[in-house]
Amino acid sequence: MLYGVIMAGGSGTRFWPQSRITKPKQLLKIAGDRTMIRATIDRVMPEISCERIMIVTGVAHADEIRAEIPELGENMVVSEPRGRNTAPCIALAAYRIAKEDPDAVMVALPADHLIGREDEFRRLLRIAAEIASKSDYLITFGIVPDRAETGYGYIELGPEALKMGDTSVFKVKAFVEKPDKSRAETYLHSGNYLWNGGMFIWKVSAIIQAFEKYCPSVSRTIKAIAQDLNTPRERDAIRKAYECIESISIDYAIMEKASNVLVLPIDVGWNDVGSWASLHDVWDKDHNRNAVKGAFLALDAAGCVVSSPHKLTTLIGVEDLVVVDTPDALLVCRKDRAQDVKELQEALKEIGYDKLL
């Protein structure tokens, strides 16, 4: 059977002041009229029955996520006492699912990405699930790039491994770190590189094998509590395991080391919605390329992203700004500096404004 694992551990600092410690990106309606996690669940529900969808999230957000996705069984929202990157999260999910169904296939997806063409996504999900169910391949989705982005890791295609109808699946030649601009240009034009979007499909038995081989420390830690998973003892067991579990990404822990990795190119209108600036590509824009949520009036303003649901926002003579208004904090930021919202939060901590984080 196919299981879904939604990785909802993000703290969402990049959407401050709308996102807060208590309200990370996956719980914001930032890209549409649903929260990002709601959209993520809705996207996979046609393929995966809700009793086989698990959400792994931070302990601080578990209750709100349960309320947001009430159709999930309470035991299907698993909380991590602290963020330890993707490898522990995936290992935890894999061992937990394996207890119920050792032959299960699992797809692991971030809770806070956007996908424009959902039918196509589900078609490719079905293909990947079929391959995974009949093999021990570790399959990752590789996103067909449409620009020379320096903010993502890339996957270099190896030779075609197999073909399902018209859809080719490739061996992975290499996982590549975030490139500089000229390398990114080269990658884009070569046609041999895809973005690493952090979406994976495999049999739980295959990923458990890989953990045992390539990341034995995480494997041991989770295996040691496997008998407690999905029992009343789970919470305490996870808390104990996470006290010392290695914080490591699934890419470092497994994907870059394993030899049985395949990549399925997907071109589905993916957007990781990584900052306020990214919403300029997501939201509708007026004739001056202003992307606005809220009442708005401008004289000679262009290319701005405005989120101000509670009042009229007016702009005069400004370009490429991000303006975000909330009841207790206002942000005005050059669009190309939107990543520095993180730095701002460090500064907030320093001056003791923790209540706004």
Place this chain on the structure above:
Amino acid sequence: MLYGVIMAGGSGTRFWPQSRITKPKQLLKIAGDRTMIRATIDRVMPEISCERIMIVTGVAHADEIRAEIPELGENMVVSEPRGRNTAPCIALAAYRIAKEDPDAVMVALPADHLIGREDEFRRLLRIAAEIASKSDYLITFGIVPDRAETGYGYIELGPEALKMGDTSVFKVKAFVEKPDKSRAETYLHSGNYLWNGGMFIWKVSAIIQAFEKYCPSVSRTIKAIAQDLNTPRERDAIRKAYECIESISIDYAIMEKASNVLVLPIDVGWNDVGSWASLHDVWDKDHNRNAVKGAFLALDAAGCVVSSPHKLTTLIGVEDLVVVDTPDALLVCRKDRAQDVKELQEALKEIGYDKLL
């Protein structure tokens, strides 16, 4: 005796969204911890007893001004049913004062200007009042310019007319319209031009004479209701008079025509606080030249004016912006476009957002 006439008819549209139709600039604490009208009254009180200070304002603001300046007699806040520029306002005040004291000297001052050096201002006020009391001169204060400002009218100095101690008073050669930049530069460097700040001192009998001679229409209209001024019939009388009274400035009506005009140069830290941008010169600034009212945190922001008393405002990578937050409207504006706030209000009217005006 010396009477003060405070002209408080301004609608203060240039400080939107903080200023509103119901809350013009003179009623805002925009340049300090007092409203501008409070500061104006406090400035002249050492020279003019409060029972001889009259405020002329729009009917919509009279009650709030009475509450703001409670020491004035209720009859000393005179309301105009509509703005008709400065000449009717001054004629009304002059005829009203003349009823009580035909030999009175009156000083007419805008309610919403800032004066940094108040002692010096009062010293010059005393000099002007003394000259006025002994002559029929119409005296205007001319502000010594410190920059080539294109936003003000200028007064060209004529020959010295008289001297009081070290203080020279000059004949006026000409009132000059707002110049272009190169003319403004010439004016500044010549030393022969002063800014026209709209502050006047004269005997009420002298200005009434001048009205009769140079602006008989306004004179006739006010004279016709003179018997009703400062009586229970005043309000109705003014309402009727203002139905058809000519809307004209005192400069056009009198000053540019009269031959008995003197100008007293004053250098008193004057600022007309004409727009949000002007507050950059008035407020304290941080080491990046940001002038801020409210909690504030910035990364690489410089030269901004921020008014946001209700929440934390954060800026990243922006320069020379005006940011004004209010509970129902937010303005983000390039500082050199601050005058266009007026245009914004026209646009607001057009789209039916009158409630925010």
